[in-house]
Amino acid sequence: MERLPWLRRGFAPVLCVLLVLLAQVADSYTQYIVNLALIYVVIGVGLNFLLGYAGQFAFAHAALMGIGAYTTALLTSRLYWSFWLCLPLSGVVAAALGALGALPAMRMKRVYLALVTLAFAQLVVWVLVNWNVVTLGTDGVDVPAPMLFGWRVKGDTSVFYVVLPCTALMYWLAKRILESRIGRAFVTIRENEIVARCNGINVARTKTVVFALSAFYAGIGGSLYALTLGFIVPDAFGLSQLVLHFSIVVLGGLLSLSGAAIGAVVLTALPELLRDLQALQEIIYGLVLMVVILVMPQGIAGLLKRWGVLPREVLARNWRALARETP
Amino acid sequence: MNAPLLDARDVTVRFGGLIAVDAVSLAIPEREIRGLIGPNGAGKTTFFNAISGLVPHGGAALRFDGRDMLHLPAHRRAAAGMRRTFQSVQLVPQFTVLENVLVGMHTGIADNPAASVLGLPGGNRGELGAQRAVIEVLEFLGIGETLLQRVNQLTFAQQRYVEIARAIVGRPKLLMLDEPAAGLSPGDVKMLDALLRRLRDEWGMTILLVEHVLSLVLEISDRVTVLDNGRMIAEGSPAEVADDPAVKTAYLGNENV
Numbered sequence: 001m002e003r004l005p006w007l008r009r010g011f012a013p014v015l016c017v018l019l020v021l022l023a024q025v026a027d028s029y030t031q032y033i034v035n036l037a038l039i040y041v042v043i044g045v046g047l048n049f050l051l052g053y054a055g056q057f058a059f060a061h062a063a064l065m066g067i068g069a070y071t072t073a074l075l076t077s078r079l080y081w082s083f084w085l086c087l088p089l090s091g092v093v094a095a096a097l098g099a100l101g102a103l104p105a106m107r108m109k110r111v112y113l114a115l116v117t118l119a120f121a122q123l124v125v126w127v128l129v130n131w132n133v134v135t136l137g138t139d140g141v142d143v144p145a146p147m148l149f150g151w152r153v154k155g156d157t158s159v160f161y162v163v164l165p166c167t168a169l170m171y172w173l174a175k176r177i178l179e180s181r182i183g184r185a186f187v188t189i190r191e192n193e194i195v196a197r198c199n200g201i202n203v204a205r206t207k208t209v210v211f212a213l214s215a216f217y218a219g220i221g222g223s224l225y226a227l228t229l230g231f232i233v234p235d236a237f238g239l240s241q242l243v244l245h246f247s248i249v250v251l252g253g254l255l256s257l258s259g260a261a262i263g264a265v266v267l268t269a270l271p272e273l274l275r276d277l278q279a280l281q282e283i284i285y286g287l288v289l290m291v292v293i294l295v296m297p298q299g300i301a302g303l304l305k306r307w308g309v310l311p312r313e314v315l316a317r318n319w320r321a322l323a324r325e326t327p
Numbered sequence: 328m329n330a331p332l333l334d335a336r337d338v339t340v341r342f343g344g345l346i347a348v349d350a351v352s353l354a355i356p357e358r359e360i361r362g363l364i365g366p367n368g369a370g371k372t373t374f375f376n377a378i379s380g381l382v383p384h385g386g387a388a389l390r391f392d393g394r395d396m397l398h399l400p401a402h403r404r405a406a407a408g409m410r411r412t413f414q415s416v417q418l419v420p421q422f423t424v425l426e427n428v429l430v431g432m433h434t435g436i437a438d439n440p441a442a443s444v445l446g447l448p449g450g451n452r453g454e455l456g457a458q459r460a461v462i463e464v465l466e467f468l469g470i471g472e473t474l475l476q477r478v479n480q481l482t483f484a485q486q487r488y489v490e491i492a493r494a495i496v497g498r499p500k501l502l503m504l505d506e507p508a509a510g511l512s513p514g515d516v517k518m519l520d521a522l523l524r525r526l527r528d529e530w531g532m533t534i535l536l537v538e539h540v541l542s543l544v545l546e547i548s549d550r551v552t553v554l555d556n557g558r559m560i561a562e563g564s565p566a567e568v569a570d571d572p573a574v575k576t577a578y579l580g581n582e583n584v
């Protein structure tokens with residue numbers, strides 16, 4: 001079934017090397033797009049935990065990304081905290097707030113969870129706009145370039161060397177989490193809470209974990225986003241940001257880790273490729289999404305898996321070794 | 328004499344005005360296969376749901392393996408060592424057999440989450456042990472070759488076995504089976520019969536078996552309990568129960584009235 005096993009083993013390192021080579025020759029704009037794509041890999045993987053694996057229809061991901069971005073931007077620019085402290089802290093702050101999403105998810109029907117999280121998302125943007133004293137409102141916040149061992153992380157190429165290892169680490173962590181009993185518990189509560197409970201899975205705790213985890217990724221993504229843009233405004237984390245996040249996960253493939261990455265790359269690159277067709281851009285964008293949802297519900301990753309280009313994803317570490325043992 | 332493994336007293340479940348399970352008491356000693364029979368709607372599945380903690384229920388006592396379960400949520404009861412299957416097979420369709428059965432090992436994997444995720448030495452011991460257990464149990468059930476197949480590609484009988492595998496892979500003390508023979512061919516029912524005996528005799532398991540295929544229940548059970556309209560109407564050896572006039576009436580309808 002797997003046609004190109006060598007491709008699988010070498011894929012991630014080769015991709016990283018290619019990106020580093022690209023960084024040597026890319027102009028600033030191309031580099032900026034690559035950085036954005038890498039950040040959206042983190043964002044997409046984070047949302048896929050919640051929406052894809054655990055099947056929770058929550059709409060706070062863009063707002064949580066905003067919280068991560070503002071945590072970094074405000075603490076570095078106004079209190080002069082180190083970016084290297086703010087990066088993980090942004091993830092933690094977002095995770096703490098995101099975990100609250102598990103409360104409505106435990107006692108309410110799906111549609112209410114959607115409404116409550118949407119209201120939360122609106123509230124966050126409202127606070128960012130109106131709490132001028134702290135957030136500087138619609139004027140936006142400048143994000144100072146961080147220092148690393150006396151080297152100033154300024155310019156898209158420098159930022160790239162921060163973003164790439166972060167994305168690689170977050171992706172690897174996601175894979176490790178999904179291939180453990182935690183990842184299987186996510187999918188089990190999505191499919192059948194009764195089965196989960198009857199097998200000793202604490203549904204409330206699992207939901208709390210997945211909401212926090214997903215938000216942690218949004219927060220880290222937001223922090224890196226602030227670094228990449230160098231300047232952020234509240235509007236960036238509104239409805240269109242949320243639509244982009246959902247599109248990434250759906251186009252790439254729900255329940256697929258590589259899918260979220262593919263979706264992120266395609267949806268960051270696509271608008272840029274279509275830039276010359278400004279008028280048509282939104283239409284093409286919308287059409288692509290509709291076609292994907294209708295024709296390939298498993299997203300691009302599902303299609304590539306069917307063709308044997310992408311490997312299967314089994315949520316059990318070591319399963320390939322088992323496959324070799326048992327004919 | 329040893330205390331029974333499961334000791335349920337006056338378990339009662341109400342759905343609005345309907346009393347689906349009406350003060351049913353049941354005590355099962357270790358290593359017994361207990362049949363639970365009764366006509367459609369008698370309350371057998373609801374009784375299972377009450378014992379597993381899925382429906383709110385009343386009761387004077389619910390002791391399992393020496394512990395009080397009455398107020399514990401379902402996942403804690405499962406963790407304490409009671410596992411079950413469902414009347415209609417409940418598997419995760421996107422999962423392979425391996426992943427589905429590993430769900431049954433959820434509480435059996437004691438790895439430190441951080442060590443496991445970061446791949447620290449020994450961090451995967453529980454996970455790898457669980458995978459071994461899955462392979463073993465699938466071999467035991469004769470479906471070893473399905474390990475990496477998606478469950479929606481399996482035959483119905485294979486799916487039933489996967490569900491049983493998930494229930495027994497963690498070696499629970501009590502196994503509750505809700506009509507495991509439904510939809511199986513006579514050949515498969517024979518295999519099931521042999522399997523349940525091995526679980527009791529070799530694994531030391533206690534089994535509570537709801538089944539409509541009476542030939543299977545009466546042949547395999549050490550004792551049989553009969554429900555009708557939520558009430559327990561008889562309990563005894565298979566022969567006693569089969570001869571009980573109240574049981575005959577329940578099954579054949581009220582012909583004598």
Ligand SMILES: Nc1ncnc2c1ncn2[C@@H]1O[C@H](COP(=O)(O)OP(=O)(O)OP(=O)(O)O)[C@@H](O)[C@H]1O
Nearest residue numbers: 342345347365366367368369370371372373374414
């Ligand atoms: N969730 C529920 N809400 C309301 N009534 C219910 C519910 N579940 C079961 N009942 C009712 O409780 C009674 C017992 O049902 P139950 O499913 O336990 O019977 P059973 O003995 O398992 O029957 P069968 O042999 O058909 O599986 C029936 O009258 C049923 O309609």
Ligand SMILES: [Mg+2]
Nearest residue numbers: 371372373414
């Ligand atoms: Mg039933």
